[in-house]
Amino acid sequence: MEVWYSAQQVPASLGAAAGPGSVVTVGVFDGVHRGHRAVLDRVVERAHEMAEGTGQGRVRPLAVAMTFDPHPRHVHHPEQRFALITSLTDRLASLEEAGLDAVLVVTYDLDFAAQKPEEFVRTWLLGTLGARAVVVGDDVRFGRDNAGDASYLRRIGRAVGLDVEILGEVSSQEGRRWSSTWVRRCLEKGQVREAADILGRPHRLRGRVVHGQRRGRELGFPTANLDAATAGVVPADGVYAGWLVRGRRGEDARSSENSENQGSGGREALGAQAVRKVGYQVERLPAAVSIGTNPTFDDVPQRTVEAHVLGRCDLDLYGEEVGVELVEYLRPMLAFDGLDPLLVQMRQDVAQTAQILGVPVPGPIRPEDVTA
Missing domain, CATH: 3.40.50.620 (HUPs)
Structure with missing residues (x-):
């Protein structure tokens, strides 16, 4: 295109x-x-x-x-x-x-x-x-x-x-008309599954990965933190099952009438040249996504979007623009009385995310194994 x-x-x-x-x-x-x-x-x-x-x-x-x-x-x-x-x-x-x-x-x-x-x-x-x-x-x-x-x-x-x-x-x-307003109202309530039904696909946020507090790394749950200029309607605070999407647009190109697009089932010639679909090269990684201020800690005054890629401790995403697709709402943001109950809940979030996305439940990540 x-x-x-x-x-x-x-x-x-x-x-x-x-x-x-x-x-x-x-x-x-x-x-x-x-x-x-x-x-x-x-x-x-x-x-x-x-x-x-x-x-x-x-x-x-x-x-x-x-x-x-x-x-x-x-x-x-x-x-x-x-x-x-x-x-x-x-x-x-x-x-x-x-x-x-x-x-x-x-x-x-x-x-x-x-x-x-x-x-x-x-x-x-x-x-x-x-x-x-x-x-x-x-x-x-x-x-x-x-x-x-x-x-x-x-x-x-x-x-x-x-x-x-x-x-x-x-x-x-x-009998309800499909509309962008309807999508926004669903997202405001955290109803990402309902929004996906209107969109025909999961809702996606897009932003650049920036350095955060590095607290997730220290707990064995490294996260990709999106910058404040995240594009897309950020839904209600909570934890979601979703996907982290890495990808980029290919190079614009044209092909001649004899290109692969002219083969069986391809597009007809568009005058002297045919437009070749550019395509997007993407990698989708299962992730548990946290949206909110993280009430367990006092030093997170602004809403953040953080994605923990299941089972991965080697991803260096800093400075990269990524997408975050939201598949299902798991729970609201909670304030925990200490790290132990927080870690128990985070493990449950990961297991539930894996079940929803249909991927294996990953083993625990040791903080010392995190390389990025």
Whole structure:
């Protein structure tokens, strides 16, 4: 998947008369939950439906998402404390998993927000992205003062020859609409399993590993401590079963029509070149995760996110950006009367985490064996 961070990075051939064009959707896609996925799946499907030609000469529009950074709410209401469900890095990873060919990340500012709806459609959808079709949810809003909506998009689509498809409400089996707000409310209560059901995957925090008090190391439970600038909605205080995710984005690359993507089951040629999926190389390690101020000790005044990787005493993660996926809430933060009851509880947390994640219960770690 290609990622474009400005209109100038979008290939000019995309919107050319002989170019492949695109099927576009527009939104913040915070969390990329099941409702978003329904729209994204339809974008990919529509792009394939619009393919022309046969064999290696088969050409189709690119499946493209247009998203924004920063979040519009951060621009219009900077005084509000509002954390994104996922970092931009993880948002892009989820968009790639949906099968998109490209994402345009637009820098959202007051100048961009001041565009009239028609200007947005003509400049960005038709001009920059060469859109042949647009797929959006029925709650779409765009343009100055959010004046553009689904009805407006249909009208201007008919006027300019743009195919517009509006998807109706996408809901859970109980009839509740999938939404980012619903995810946030679950996380505020520590309901990470419920949040995962809405997202379609475990909720993930992302941050850089920093030096902490090193107390876990001294107790035989070394932890990776995330810095204060952790990205993502940090759920309610408590101990969770989860995964520590190490990974990085591969190098952007293009491949020719004769690449592996053109084989059986691969994507059709996208004009002269085909976009190769970039992919993320990841390593997922089972972890017991603590979120809170650690009431047993008096020198932890701020909330922290700490992940103890089960059975590992050799991981040197300092300075590395990692993800922490939260699978299930185990218990609240507790104040213990001394180290012995704390250690008993931590061993129970590790055993319960291993059981939930389906991995062997590790043996104890001696403090002197910790090498990182």
